[in-house]
Amino acid sequence: MIPTLQDMAWHRAAGQLIERLDKPDFWRALTRLVSEYVAVDSWAVLLFSDSRPLAFAESPYEGDGPDPFIHDYLQGLYLLDPFYIANREDPATGLFRLADVAPERFKQTEYYQLYFTHFVEEDEVHFNVQLDEVRTLCLSLGSRQRFSPEQVSLLEMIRPWVAGLMRQRMFFEGTRAESAPRPAARWQDNLEEAMERLGTPLTARELDVIRLILSGCSNKEVAGKLAISAETVKVHRRHIYAKLNIKSPQELFSLFLKAHAEA
Known part of the structure; x- marks a missing residue:
């Protein structure tokens, strides 16, 4: 089977990312590569555990100072995040869609109306990599439009590459990961x-x-x-x-x- 030019471009870009695993801009480079295939309007890299999540990186904030959503999210809003809840209830590696994890009345919540629609906007997917019994590394991708079935299929197709790169990157996030708060008896x-x-x-x-x-x-x-x-x-x-x-x-x-x- 002869590879297409698109296949060759992906493999070339993935190889370049491997070379950047230890660079400060790795996460931005990874999301930039993914967005060449599926449009992404916002992103964040989070470490889920039974304590407050850690934010390793996020899309640039256009306002003054730090991103207020990330600040409020880490202060406590994460307890209402359907992705965080689903991961704590059943930690797993994979690609997860908002429609798969959101409860029936999610769009009626204050969290959705006051925060989600302003910062994530319309739709969200997660690449999750379960690191051990407690920790899960998550790459959140937000969009102003709903991800189409074709886009989700494409993200699933590249998931093994993305997950592998995410897992390898953790070797260079060691100091921050080790400073995570001590887990509570239950995340609730x-x-x-x-x-x-x-x-x-x-x-x-x-x-x-x-x-x-x-x-x-x-x-x-x-x-x-x-x-x-x-x-x-x-x-x-x-x-x-x-x-x-x-x-x-x-x-x-x-x-x-x-x-x-x-x-």
């Missing part, structure tokens, strides 16, 4: 620690319900994840709202942000 405990600062006693089950509601899960999805009935979810929701003296998911999201800002 990070929310409990933050909400405790509000001074309102919430049970562990109520905190689980809060996290799932804010991430966009319907009552049915919450019930399925917690192995309780949908009616019990409604009861927990009423108790949460009464304890926090709120009446809407919007107010709950505001308290969530306040808790993590104070943390």
